[in-house]
Amino acid sequence: MAGINEVNRNESKMVVPLNTWVLISNFKLAYNLLRRPDGTFNRHLAEFLDRKVPANATPVDGVFSFDVFINRSTSLLSRIYRPAHGEEPQINIADLEKPVTAEVVPVIIFFHGGSFAHSSANSTIYDTLCRRLVGICKAVVVSVNYRRAPENRYPCAYDDGWAALNWVNSRTWLQSKDSKVHIYLAGDSSGGNIVHHVALQAVESNIEVLGNILLNPMFGGEERTESEKRFDGKYFVTIRDRDWYWRAFLPEGEDRDHPACNPFGPKGKILEGIKFPKSLVVVAGLDLIQDWQLDYVKGLEKAGQKVKLLYLEKATIGFYLLPNNNHFYTVMDEISAFVDSNC
């Protein structure tokens, strides 16, 4: 057993830069400590280990941020990132919610990853990622601090996403010149999963979402797919840990064919004929759940929905966290084009 793992470790080291390997391995080992076999989660240690940054109303590289309540009674917070204009050295408290000025301003509602259990909107890695999104898309980014599993199971994360969508949609200061808020949904890992489900709800309630961006989205199912068997334990992720997170998120007693996990599975919803947003789905070629992600793309295509698949053969999970590889820049360009084209 140990021998196989050694091989696996060597494999993963060969496909990512050293600092990326250190970062993701650090996460992997830390997360191993946090997941208990009985399904509970060491939340205190998780919060202690997670690196966070406060919001910063002083523009850094042209972006400033501040935290707002989406819903005070559930303590649902979001971090808003905005581009700074002109040479203001510091944004006034009164200007945080100043109306956006450009003709069209995309507003990206972002759901961070963490397999539904880890990370927060103020995690450093996600703060960094959101700031970059502001720059490349000339957008306002709203990063939602949704409730996490196992303390809060399905559908809490989706409910929080839905609340955030409604909040964003009703902010006059986020409206473009046509008096509408131009909304995109984006997320990685569990965040990508949330994007799908919130978009679905948006369609059912007639709120327009202009596009979905899913980065290594977290999907699954009861079946063990080829990619899961092939990549188990090879590139930082194991089937066992995926199973743990689904058990933590899904309602007790439900299996992985629950539509939250497997939207195009036996219990999934029919998407034919509805006006679902166009989707950009990024799949990493060394991600063990890629077969599920590819099934998701196929499912959208079969339902006549507009979807672009970006398959990155040699990419592992988390490749978008550090700007030190080709895949990172490819994806950022694609996202920028995706958010731009509609406007």
Place this chain on the structure above:
Amino acid sequence: MSLYSSCTSAASSAGSSVSSTTKTSEIDCLLAGAGYRVRSSDLRHVAQRLERLDAAMVNSPAEVSQLASDVVHYNPSDIASWVDSLLSEFNQTASLPSDLPELPELVVGPVLNQTVLAEDAWTDHDAPQHQQLNNQFPVMTAMEEDSGIRLVHVLLTCAESVQRGDLAFAGSLIEDMQSLLARVNTSCGIGKVAGYFIDALSLRIFTPQGVGFGGGVGLDAAYENEVLYHHFYEACPYLKFAHFTANQAILEAFDGHDCVHVVDFNLMHGLQWPALIQALALRPGGPPALRLTGIGPPSPDGRDSLREVGLRLSELARSVNVLFSFRGVAASRLEDVKPWMLQVRPKEAVAVNSIMQLHRLLGSEPSRNSPMEMVLGWIRNLNPKIMTVIEQEANHNQPGFLDRFTEALYYYSTMFDSLEACTLQPEKALAEIYIQREICNVVCCEGSARVERHEPLAKWRVRLGQAGFRPLHLGSNAFKQASMLLTLFSAEGYCVEEKEGCLTLGWHSRPLIAASAWEALALPDANSPATAPGIFVNPHSNPPVNSL
């Protein structure tokens, strides 16, 4: 194979000179952007250690659960040391219960071992909504929201006029603001905070300079301040967190010492010390002999309030069989205290405890032999086992008035927001007055009258590093206990965060108070081995307004 090599950046210390014991080091700046600190030259080594740890964890799954539950983790930003500390756990044979004494349940409330308090206690918003302590946020009408925003606009314009010296115009704005105030709800939210800031600005504009506000100058003010402090202590968890965290660190530092001496820079009612006395009483192997030196302002009308507090603490110590002696040192200002007054003895382990006192030493202009340098100098010469420093996490000592004002507006808005959840009266009302006095001092005073010169943790790190102190990291046990304390005693919304060995307590992701612990570096000596503490300054730190 990677086309993009890791970029590195030299960590630089703030502006001025670097202490001779620090080194600049090449830190991988991409990992820094993710919140981690690893020297580029160390990357390969760290990777190897990670591999080793991975293998160890795979081979002994039983140890893994122990790593999670019993081991204390420190400073996760420093991946190298974190991995090494976990690896060293695997080198131990049998599993050991923690040898370090923990604060007893009877004082703190939450029990510190897992069997009684379920491990899955929650933080922040993850907690199921059993109690809605903060459900009375009134819905603001659109007009109120507008008036609130206008108020803030005018406040900032007023502050800017004050900075420019145009007091006439600033004065006229006061009137405008007062009429705006009439249109918002002043019992909470922006209306309440704005009210206090308008008052503070009025005082500054209409009162001759040199009159101290909220500085606790004068004997009566000192007594009032004690009362207000006590209510602030009760109404919200900031001071409890400070005491709790400092005590845990002091307890650990005193481990193995039979004669210990705590120097408290601001005794007040001695609220911090019963818990430590009781913890020491329960120490395995028996309590040490404890001396406490409490510093505080002289008392009015012949009372000796320091001594009274000392007597009460003595009674408590006697009741739990801790050898205890107390000494009061009356001084109006910390810089008036001379080390000989503390009568530190040669063999005792000394802990210096400063809860929101050090910032008072910051004069307007840094100079040679400043009060700060002098005090830090004699503290270091005491060679304390530990110095606990708790300070407001804010940048209220900037030279520009507008910057200071804006920062204070943000900071105190957040603090008032957190106070909304408190339902205890009169604690809440008096706590607000306590905070209001701080606001007044920050806004109205200048020169030596302005004592509330808060600076952020990043600046304290540099200052204390240059003064010859090295950080002692506060670990996951202190973090967990602080988090549990909050979930049990306070409203949702408070959050503890770990930041490179220090802990901060904040309200909804804005840190408001920072706790850190320090030890004095060995004084430079020809015979001692070179120590390279490698004091890192996080190149990615986010002080609220200005950079270092």
